[in-house]
Amino acid sequence: MKFTLLGTGSVKGCPVYGCDCPACINxxxxxxxxxxxxxATLESEGELILIDAGLTDLEDRFPAGTLRQILLTHYHMDHIAGLFSLRWGSALNIPVYGPDCDDAPVELIKHTGILDFTQSITPFSRFLSxxxxxxPLPLKHSRPTYGYxxxxxxxxxxxLTDTLGLPDDTLTYLARDSIDVMIIDCSYPPNLENYPGAHNNLTDVIHLHEAIHPTKTILxxxxxxxxxxxxxxxxxxNIEPGHDGMVIMV
Structure with a gap:
């Protein structure tokens, strides 16, 4: 499997518009x-799977016919914005898997275009592609969210993005398995005061790394x-930051 991180930023991205902190200046x-x-994308057997669609240049990145399917973690805009233009393509049908689309924006589901939201998946039920x-693995976020x-x-x-810790059933499921690579939300540094409560900080990630014992954790x-x-x-x-364009071969 070839796993490529297309984007590794939080909802604000980096640089943050108008910010002059050292990270943004760098x-x-x-x-x-x-x-x-x-x-991210996942490539196997000559097929390409897109994981989340917040990038707004999907049509430029992926020539027509190259996407086998799209997996969505959830319906926050930074994970689906690219679908609003992609849907108006022609002569294609792209299956979209994710949480119940009742949580999706009405406009997206009312006019789906080439996107097929009829696919049904359920937590912990495997499917082949x-x-x-x-x-699909339930996560802890501000709206229904799956990891994979x-x-x-x-x-x-x-x-595992976006999440703050993990639900007990997901943690139990993963802790009894052998994980080669865990790619996980780490929006904030440790000990940051008053950070929003829907994403991990580094302390949360370290606790999960110690509980799940992956060979490698990528942020x-x-x-x-x-x-x-x-x-x-x-x-x-064994914990390292991801970066946009990072390729992980497993």
């Missing part, structure tokens, strides 16, 4: 540090506060 000086909406076993487990040839990757949905913290601090062993 990003303006070095575009490699830019963080766009958290999203491009030779990969995919399992991907299994192929005894390799096991989990993608995504990273906020500019976390980028600033990482400029002067070191992450624990």
């Amino acid at each position: 990003t303006l000086m070095d575009p490699f540090l830019t963080r766009r909406p958290a999203s 491009a030779g990969i076993e995919i399992t 487990q991907f299994r192929r040839n005894r390799k096991n990757v989990i993608y 995504t949905h990273i906020g500019h506060e976390m980028d600033h913290w990482m400029n002067t601090n070191t992450l624990p062993e």
